[in-house]
Amino acid sequence: xxxxxxxxxxxxxxxxxxxxxxxxxxxxxxxxxxxxxxxxxxxxxxxxxxxxxxxxxxxxxxxxxxxxxxxxxxxxxxxxxxxxxxxxxxxxxxxxxxxxxxxxxxxxxxxxxxxxxxxxxxxxxxxxxxxxxxxxxxxxxxxxxxxxxxxxxxxxxxxxxxxxxxxxxxxxxxxxxxxxxxxxxxxxxxxxxxxxxxxxxxxxxxxxxxxxxxxxxxxxxxxxxxxxxxxxxxxxxxxxxxxxxxxxxxxxxxxxxxxxxxxxxxxxxxxxxxxxxxxxxxxxxxxxxxxxxxxxx
Amino acid sequence: xxxxxxxxxxxxxxxxxxxxxxxxxxxxxxxxxxxxxxxxxxxxxxxxxxxxxxxxxxxxxxxxxxxxxxxxxxxxxxxxxxxxxxxxxxxxxxxxxxxxxxxxxxxxxxxxxxxxxxxxxxxxxxxxxxxxxxxxxxxxxxxxxxxxxxxxxxxxxxxxxxxxxxxxxxxxxxxxxxxxxxxxxxxxxxxxxxxxxxxxxxxxxxxxxxxxxxxxxxxxxxxxxxxxxxxxxxxxxxxxxxxxxxxxxxxxxxxxxxxxxxxxxxxxxxxxxxxxxxxxxxxxxxxxxxxxxxxxx
Numbered sequence: 001x002x003x004x005x006x007x008x009x010x011x012x013x014x015x016x017x018x019x020x021x022x023x024x025x026x027x028x029x030x031x032x033x034x035x036x037x038x039x040x041x042x043x044x045x046x047x048x049x050x051x052x053x054x055x056x057x058x059x060x061x062x063x064x065x066x067x068x069x070x071x072x073x074x075x076x077x078x079x080x081x082x083x084x085x086x087x088x089x090x091x092x093x094x095x096x097x098x099x100x101x102x103x104x105x106x107x108x109x110x111x112x113x114x115x116x117x118x119x120x121x122x123x124x125x126x127x128x129x130x131x132x133x134x135x136x137x138x139x140x141x142x143x144x145x146x147x148x149x150x151x152x153x154x155x156x157x158x159x160x161x162x163x164x165x166x167x168x169x170x171x172x173x174x175x176x177x178x179x180x181x182x183x184x185x186x187x188x189x190x191x192x193x194x195x196x197x198x199x200x201x202x203x204x205x206x207x208x209x210x211x212x213x214x215x216x217x218x219x220x221x222x223x224x225x226x227x228x229x230x231x232x233x234x235x236x237x238x239x240x241x242x243x244x245x246x247x248x249x250x251x252x253x254x255x256x257x258x259x260x261x262x263x264x265x266x267x268x269x270x271x272x273x274x275x276x277x278x279x280x281x282x283x284x285x286x287x288x289x290x291x292x293x294x295x296x297x
Numbered sequence: 298x299x300x301x302x303x304x305x306x307x308x309x310x311x312x313x314x315x316x317x318x319x320x321x322x323x324x325x326x327x328x329x330x331x332x333x334x335x336x337x338x339x340x341x342x343x344x345x346x347x348x349x350x351x352x353x354x355x356x357x358x359x360x361x362x363x364x365x366x367x368x369x370x371x372x373x374x375x376x377x378x379x380x381x382x383x384x385x386x387x388x389x390x391x392x393x394x395x396x397x398x399x400x401x402x403x404x405x406x407x408x409x410x411x412x413x414x415x416x417x418x419x420x421x422x423x424x425x426x427x428x429x430x431x432x433x434x435x436x437x438x439x440x441x442x443x444x445x446x447x448x449x450x451x452x453x454x455x456x457x458x459x460x461x462x463x464x465x466x467x468x469x470x471x472x473x474x475x476x477x478x479x480x481x482x483x484x485x486x487x488x489x490x491x492x493x494x495x496x497x498x499x500x501x502x503x504x505x506x507x508x509x510x511x512x513x514x515x516x517x518x519x520x521x522x523x524x525x526x527x528x529x530x531x532x533x534x535x536x537x538x539x540x541x542x543x544x545x546x547x548x549x550x551x552x553x554x555x556x557x558x559x560x561x562x563x564x565x566x567x568x569x570x571x572x573x574x575x576x577x578x579x580x581x582x583x584x585x586x587x588x589x590x591x592x593x594x
Binding site for chain 1: 381382383384476477478479480483497499500501503510511512513514515517518519521548551552554555591592593594
């Protein structure tokens with residue numbers, strides 16, 4: 001199985017076409033639902049007792065929830081606004097609520113996970129949590145500007161403790177203090193990651209492993225409604241695909257990135273998690289075939 | 298043969314590592330040298346009588362210069378400065394000089410060209426010049442912010458008169474007033490271009506033709522010294538490859554874009570045109586093989 005540790009949130013998302021209030025969101029929600037198309041996925045997360053039953057039902061249909069803690073208090077809330085280009089998001093409010101003093105515990109069954117995804121959590125928490133897994137074959141973490149700015153040393157320590165880092169281009173530059181993405185990736189590999197995947201939004205991603213560089217364009221889309229969760233869906237599908245193959249061969253890593261691109265493209269076609277909720281394995285397979293045809297020359 | 302119409306310049310380029318004073322530059326210089334690896338290329342351009350003999354010699358080795366006019370006066374000069382990331386360039390000075398009242402004339406021999414590249418010239422000049430060619434199979438133009446801001450209607454008229462438009466992403470957005478690159482391309486196709494190639498710098502390019510979208514990543518490079526002329530080299534290699542095949546099949550158009558990416562990658566590895574001057578067909582072929590291997594999955 002695959003374990004995903006990260007946030008489950010109630011998001012307020014303001015896009016040019018629509019504002020969504022307190023909808024199901026969070027990095028682990030997107031990543032976990034994306035990975036669930038490939039492999040049984042266990043969620044380690046916390047919500048408050050205000051977390052709507054309908055969202056709990058959605059999660060329980062897609063994920064193993066032994067690791068989901070329901071605490072007294074309010075669920076983590078995020079409020080962000082996209083500009084008219086949908087390329088830039090401004091954070092209006094972040095309320096940590098029950099997330100602020102959450103001590104994640106790994107259920108016994110999850111400890112056997114060979115594949116573990118640590119979303120953009122506190123890097124110290126990620127570093128501690130990964131030690132609880134006895135049989136990890138492939139662990140991957142993400143990180144965000146907030147942790148790079150406030151806990152850079154902990155981020156670097158976390159990188160040592162995992163196999164792979166998936167990170168946005170701007171955050172990779174901020175973290176490594178480099179401008180060229182190859183230089184960014186080399187520095188992150190020097191810090192101990194075997195694989196570095198730099199996400200570039202609409203421009204796709206770059207994978208680095210030893211002397212391999214694998215650039216992959218995004219699946220081109222005309223109708224983007226809400227970019228929220230695209231990167232988390234990318235990461236979740238990627239590691240979910242690898243877990244389903246029980247493989248970390250470079251060939252499968254490359255394929256997993258194509259699956260990441262494709263699932264990420266479905267996520268942005270609808271608002272919030274809706275793009276993932278109406279998704280099926282058949283639709284993923286079909287778009288992967290379209291992707292292959294698209295990039296061929 | 299292929300005809301390239303555009304600017305030949307003396308550039309002052311300020312990069313973080315080095316400043317080059319009055320070096321050989323200009324859109325047609327880069328595009329023409331790039332295309333010369335594939336096909337005999339004729340240049341239509343103007344320089345002043347201050348144009349150094351050594352630069353004239355370089356051009357005459359690579360290009361047919363029947364279309365190069367030497368006028369009394371000073372050569373077109375451009376002065377620009379890159380920031381520390383090499384991603385942003387500020388124009389410090391543009392001196393049109395002999396370019397300001399240049400009336401291009403197409404030499405008889407050039408009129409038989411089946412492939413014509415119109416660089417980022419005055420769109421009215423481009424529209425007029427293309428009519429001088431009797432047997433054009435494939436014409437392609439570029440444009441820049443200056444013309445979009447000052448002569449948008451003429452740019453749109455020019456687009457009607459060519460087969461293909463190659464344009465930067467930011468300029469495509471400015472021109473079409475759209476944010477999504479697919480929407481940008483559709484609008485340009487609605488205006489009459491059959492093919493639209495949107496250049497995205499380090500992120501590669503997107504080709505649009507009928508319902509085909511072909512995204513191609515750039516050849517990943519760690520050591521970039523000077524991005525000047527990358528886009529012009531891309532366009533020159535692209536149309537040069539097509540001219541050498543005497544083909545505009547979609548398969549060859551896709552391949553031509555790969556050649557464009559590869560030749561563009563050589564251009565940025567050295568200062569000014571140096572990257573193109575030390576280039577050979579064998580080096581291009583080798584990097585195309587590396588490119589194919591790189592993007593495979």
